[in-house]
Amino acid sequence: MDAITTPPAPVNEPNLTYAPGTPERAALELELKRQEDIQLELTATIGGTKKMGGGAETPVVQPHDHGHVLGVLKNATQADARAAIKASQEAAPEWAAMSFDDRAAVLLKAADLLAGPWRQRINAATMLGQSKTAFQAEIDSACELIDFWRYNVHYARGILAEQPIANSRGIWNRTDHRPLEGFVYAITPFNFTAIAGNLPTAPALMGNTVIWKPSPTQQLAAHLTMELLEEAGMPPGVINMLPGDGLAVSEVALKHPDLAGIHFTGSTPTFQHLWSTVGANIASYRSYPRIVGETGGKDFIVAHPSADPDVLRVAMLRGAFEFQGQKCSAASRAYVARSVWKKVRDRFIDEVESIHVGDVTDFSNFMGAVIDDRAFAKHKKAIARAKRSKTLDVVAGGKVDDSVGYFVRPTVVEGGDPTDQMFTTEYFGPILAVHVYDDANFEKVVDQMESIAPYALTGAVIAQDRRAIAWATDRLRFAAGNFYVNDKPTGAVVGQQPFGGGRASGTNDKAGAASNLLRWTSPRSVKETFDPPTDYRYPFMDLG
Numbered sequence: 001m002d003a004i005t006t007p008p009a010p011v012n013e014p015n016l017t018y019a020p021g022t023p024e025r026a027a028l029e030l031e032l033k034r035q036e037d038i039q040l041e042l043t044a045t046i047g048g049t050k051k052m053g054g055g056a057e058t059p060v061v062q063p064h065d066h067g068h069v070l071g072v073l074k075n076a077t078q079a080d081a082r083a084a085i086k087a088s089q090e091a092a093p094e095w096a097a098m099s100f101d102d103r104a105a106v107l108l109k110a111a112d113l114l115a116g117p118w119r120q121r122i123n124a125a126t127m128l129g130q131s132k133t134a135f136q137a138e139i140d141s142a143c144e145l146i147d148f149w150r151y152n153v154h155y156a157r158g159i160l161a162e163q164p165i166a167n168s169r170g171i172w173n174r175t176d177h178r179p180l181e182g183f184v185y186a187i188t189p190f191n192f193t194a195i196a197g198n199l200p201t202a203p204a205l206m207g208n209t210v211i212w213k214p215s216p217t218q219q220l221a222a223h224l225t226m227e228l229l230e231e232a233g234m235p236p237g238v239i240n241m242l243p244g245d246g247l248a249v250s251e252v253a254l255k256h257p258d259l260a261g262i263h264f265t266g267s268t269p270t271f272q273h274l275w276s277t278v279g280a281n282i283a284s285y286r287s288y289p290r291i292v293g294e295t296g297g298k299d300f301i302v303a304h305p306s307a308d309p310d311v312l313r314v315a316m317l318r319g320a321f322e323f324q325g326q327k328c329s330a331a332s333r334a335y336v337a338r339s340v341w342k343k344v345r346d347r348f349i350d351e352v353e354s355i356h357v358g359d360v361t362d363f364s365n366f367m368g369a370v371i372d373d374r375a376f377a378k379h380k381k382a383i384a385r386a387k388r389s390k391t392l393d394v395v396a397g398g399k400v401d402d403s404v405g406y407f408v409r410p411t412v413v414e415g416g417d418p419t420d421q422m423f424t425t426e427y428f429g430p431i432l433a434v435h436v437y438d439d440a441n442f443e444k445v446v447d448q449m450e451s452i453a454p455y456a457l458t459g460a461v462i463a464q465d466r467r468a469i470a471w472a473t474d475r476l477r478f479a480a481g482n483f484y485v486n487d488k489p490t491g492a493v494v495g496q497q498p499f500g501g502g503r504a505s506g507t508n509d510k511a512g513a514a515s516n517l518l519r520w521t522s523p524r525s526v527k528e529t530f531d532p533p534t535d536y537r538y539p540f541m542d543l544g
C-alpha cells in the first residue's frame with residue numbers, strides 16, 4: 001500500500017492572453033511556422049517503441065487549409081492491438097507496485113513541462129490540427145490539460161487517504177485502492193487535446209496500464225502529448241498509443257478477457273456501440289469492465305423576460321460559436337422571451353455576421369474551420385434543410401465553403417416549432433437554433449425543452465428575476481450535468497465546475513474529479529486482528 005504524502009496543492013493554470021506584443025504570442029507564432037514547414041510520421045507507441053501502424057494510411061491535414069498535410073498516420077491493425085495489450089500486461093506489475101508518489105510525480109512533471117517548454121508546441125499542434133484559435137488552444141491544450149494532471153493528483157491522493165473510520169478493539173482496518181485487473185481502453189475525441197490527454201492518464205495515475213486510441217483528426221497533438229509524457233518519465237508500456245479509426249483495435253480489445261475498463265469521450269452512437277459490444281461479450285471477461293463515457297449534447301440557453309440582453313448576446317455568441325460550435329457543451333438551442341429578443345436581435349445578428357472566420361494562424365479570426373469533410377457535409381445538409389423548411393428562418397450565416405478549408409459561417413436559425421430537429425439533434429457545428437416565445441409562456445417553454453432532446457449535458461438560464469432563476473434551476477435539475485446562471489454553457493474549469501452530463505450525454509462521472517478516478521480503482525478491504533481468538537466457542541454457549 002502507498003504511503004500518504006502531501007503533493008503540491010493544485011491551482012488553475014492562468015490563461016495567457018496572446019495579445020499583440022506579448023512574449024507568448026511571439027513564441028507561438030514561431031512554433032506555428034516551424035510545425036507548418038514539417039510533416040511528421042505519426043507513429044504508434046507500443047511498449048515504448050515507436051513504429052507506424054500496419055494499416056491504411058491517413059494524412060492529417062489543417063482543417064482550414066485541407067491541402068496542407070501536417071503528418072501521416074497508419075491505422076493500427078489487430079496485430080498492433082495484440083502487441084499493445086501484451087506490452088500493457090508486461091508493464092502492469094511494476095507500475096501497480098510503484099508508489100503513488102512516483103506515479104503522481106510523472107503527471108506533475110508533465111504538467112510543469114506543458115506549462116513551460118512544451119506549451120507552444122502542443123498549442124500550435126492543436127491550432128493547426130484541430131483549427132482552434134490561439135485562445136481556444138490555450139484554454140484547452142495548455143490550461144485544461146495542466147489542470148487535469150495537477151488536480152487528478154490532488155483528488156487521487158484524497159482517495160488513497162480515504163480509509164475505514166472504525167476499528168473494533170484489537171483490529172486495524174485498511175482500504176487498499178488497487179488498480180483494476182487488466183488494461184483500460186481510452187478512446188478520445190478530436191475536439192479537446194485536454195480530454196485526449198486526460199483519458200489515458202487518469203486510469204494510469206490510479207495504477208492501471210492503458211491502450212490509448214486517439215481520434216485521427218487529433219493525432220498530431222496526441223502524438224506530441226505522448227512524447228511529453230515520455231519526457232516526464234512515463235515508463236514504457238504504461239500508455240500504449242494506437243493511431244487510426246480504432247475498428248481493428250476494438251475487434252481485439254473489446255473481446256479480450258483482460259479488458260478492465262473503457263474510458264471514452266465522443267459521440268453518443270459510438271459510446272452505445274462500445275457498450276453494447278461489451279454487453280454482448282460480458283461472459284468472456286475476467287472482471288466486469290468499468291465503462292465511463294462522456295458523450296453528446298444539445299445544450300441550451302433559456303432567456304427569461306428579465307434577462308439582461310447584453311449578457312444573453314455574449315452568452316449566445318461565445319457559447320454557440322467559439323471553436324465552431326464543436327464543444328460538447330456548445331449552445332445549440334436558445335429559448336428567448338419575445339421582449340428580450342426585440343432588444344437583442346439586431347445587434348446579435350450584426351455581430352454574428354461580422355465574425356471573422358478563417359485560417360487560425362491569422363489572429364484576427366474568431367473562428368476556424370470545422371474538423372473534416374464529414375462534419376462539413378453534416379452542417380451543410382442541416383443548413384440546406386433549414387433554408388427549405390417553412391417553419392425555420394435562417395437569419396444569420398448559412399454560407400459554407402470547402403474550397404480551401406472546411407468553413408461554415410456561424411449560423412442562426414429562428415424556429416417557430418420547438419419540436420423541430422433543429423432543437424433536438426446534435427449537429428456539432430456553428431448552428432444555433434432560436435425559439436422566440438411569448439413572455440407569459442416562460443414556464444411552459446421550459447417544461448417543453450426540458451426533455452425534448454435526449455441529452456442532458458450543459459445548459460444556462462439568463463435572468464435577473466431571482467424567482468425565475470430559482471424556479472428554472474429546480475425545474476431543469478436533470479436537464480444538464482453542468483448548469484450555468486447568467487453565463488454561457490461552455491468553458492468548465494477543472495476543480496471549479498467538474499464536467500459531465502446524464503441521460504444520453506454519458507455516465508456523468510465528471511472528468512478531472514475524484515468520482516472519475518474512483519472508477520479506476522478496485523478497493524480491497526484488509527482486516528488485521530492483533531489478538532485473534534484461539535477457542536472456537538462463544539461465551540453464550542452453555543457447555544455444562
Ligand SMILES: NC(=O)c1ccc[n+]([C@@H]2O[C@H](COP(=O)([O-])OP(=O)(O)OC[C@H]3O[C@@H](n4cnc5c(N)ncnc54)[C@H](O)[C@@H]3O)[C@@H](O)[C@H]2O)c1
Pocket residue numbers: 187188189190191192195213214215216244245246247249250265266267268270271273294295296297327328329426428457499500501505506
Ligand atoms: N461529454 C463530453 O465531455 C464530450 C467532450 C468532447 C466531445 N464530446 C462529444 O464527442 C463528439 C465529437 O467527437 P468525435 O467526432 O471525435 O466523436 P466520435 O464518436 O466520432 O469519435 C470518438 C472516438 O471514437 C473513435 N471510434 C469510433 N468508433 C470506434 C470503434 N468502433 N472502436 C474504437 N474507436 C472508435 C474515434 O476514432 C474517436 O477516437 C460529439 O458528439 C461531442 O458532443 C463529448
Ligand SMILES: N[C@@H](CCC=O)C(=O)O
Pocket residue numbers: 191192326327328329489490491492493499
Ligand atoms: N469541458 C468543455 C467541453 C468539453 C467537450 O467538448 C467545456 O466546458 O466547454
